[in-house]
Amino acid sequence: MTGSYGDSTRSVKAVASEYVPGAPIAPPPVPAAAYHIPFDEDDSLDSYGRRSNPTWRQLESALAQLEGAAGALIFGSGMAALTAVLRTLAEPGRKVVVPADGYYQVRAYAAEFLAPRGVTVTPARCAQICDVAEDVGPGDVVLAESPSNPGLDVVDLHRLGMVCRARGATLVVDNTTATPLGQQPLSLGADLVVASATKALAGHHDVLAGYVAGSHPEVMQRVERERLLAGAVLGAFEAWLVLRSLGSFGLRFERQCQNAAAVALTLRSHPAVRSVRYPGLPGDPSHAVASTQMRRFGGVVAIELASAAAVHDLVGRSALLVGATSFGGIHSSVDRRARWGDPVPAGFARLSLGIEDTDDLLGDIEQALC
Ligand SMILES: Cc1ncc(COP(=O)(O)O)c(C=O)c1O
Structure with missing residues (x-):
């Protein structure tokens, strides 16, 4: 029955715990560094806050x-x-393919911390990654980001999954932009999903979090061991904030996708806009592949205006767009990506559509672009 539920029902059900008579329906956060353990230790008990937390x-x-x-x-x-995930899987002597047109800090990490340790780092754009993956071998890692941030190009994940499987490489997909309500990379052939929950999942611009999801017990155990030893853990309160937000995720994401589709369609024919990218837009170069693997196309739209000043003016004249370098939150926002060094034109702007009413957003953006 749960398979047929809609996205909002799935979001609410996902955060609903076992209901205990007299206990809170939504359990409070459990901040704990140490737990009481008997001296003859039972390994199944929570013992220390870097290892586990309810x-x-x-x-x-x-x-x-x-x-x-x-x-x-x-x-x-x-x-x-x-x-x-990269530290766990990318061993010296192995190859790691990273997105050339995806989130720039992943490339920076691979170049600064993996390459000097003997990992061969190969950047590949979405359009080339399936061909580049033809050259990987057993034990290599392919990291794909689809849709890519900020260009919103799409990778054919099913094809890439088949290429990686045939070569014994591990396919990791960054699902941040799409979110699990937009696509489920594991069902398309990925071995692992990684994502920033900071964006649409948490969705309120007030907490940082990330996750790894997968179904290979051995790989997941190694990643868990890495987390325990490296210690990049999430605080219990932050985990609770994400959990609390997740209940409204389906509702929020539906509106964000609706707003993004409407804004993309309107701006496509606006004289001040040189180009628009949105995988849900018929005619977009990514639309055909996106339609085969995405259920929803996300809340981010990429546009190109004439110059950096034009993006500045858009934000200055808008009553609803806030300048911010994140996406996925309830507030609509704009980020001029060239300022962060992304290889895009000066007037390239990433719009993140929030949950405002669609007509209000369209009216505001249109008047701000004049
Ligand atoms: C596609 C993508 N992956 C990963 C990240 C990193 O997430 P965080 O900022 O939560 O570390 C970002 C951040 O913008 C992103 O856009």
């Missing part, structure tokens, strides 16, 4: 359900999750 378990169970995974592990940020 609030983590609730959040991990919710994330695993949404991703269609056997398990999930939460981390202190999306980067903490991503780098834990």
Whole structure:
């Protein structure tokens, strides 16, 4: 029956714990550094806060359900999750393919911390990654980001999964932009999902978190061991904030996708806008592949205006867009990506659509672009 539930029902069910008579329906966070353990220690007990926490378990169970995974592990940020996976899997002498047009700090991490340790780092754009993966071998790692941030190009995940499987490589997919309500990479052939929960999942611009989801017990155990030893853990209160937000995720994400689709369609024919990218837009170069693997197309739209000043003016004249370098939150926001060094034109702006009313957003953006 749960398979047929809609996204909002799935979000609410994912955070609903076992109901105990007289206990809170929504259990409070359990901040704990140390737990009482008898001297003849029982390994199944919670013992220390860097190893396990009841609030983590609730959040991990919710994330695993949404991703269609056997398990999930939460981390202190999306980067903490991503780098834990790379440290666990990318051994010296192996090759790691990283997104050339994806989140720039992942590339920076690979270049500064993996390459000097003997890992061959190969950046590949979404359009080339399936071909580049033809050259990987057993034990290598392919990290794909789809849709990519900020260009919103899409990788054919099913094809990439087949290429990686045939070569014995591990396919890791960054699902931050799509979210598990947009696509489930594990069902398309990925071995692991990594994501920043800081974005649409938590969705309120007030907490950093990340997670890894997967179904191979051995790999998940190694990642968990890495988390224990490296210590990039999430605080219990932050885990609870994400959990609390997750109940409204389906509702929020539905509105964000609706707003993004409407804004993309309107801006496509606006004279001040040179180009628009949105995988849900018919005619977008990514639309055909996106339609085969995504259920929803996300709340982010990429546009190009004439110059950096034009982006500045858009934010200055808007009453609803806030300048901010994140996405997925309830407030609509704008980020001019060239300022962070992304290889995009000066007037390239990433719009993150929030949960405001669609007509209000369209009216505000149109008047701000004039
Ligand atoms: C696609 C993608 N992956 C990972 C991250 C890193 O997430 P966090 O900022 O939570 O570390 C980001 C952050 O913007 C991102 O956009």
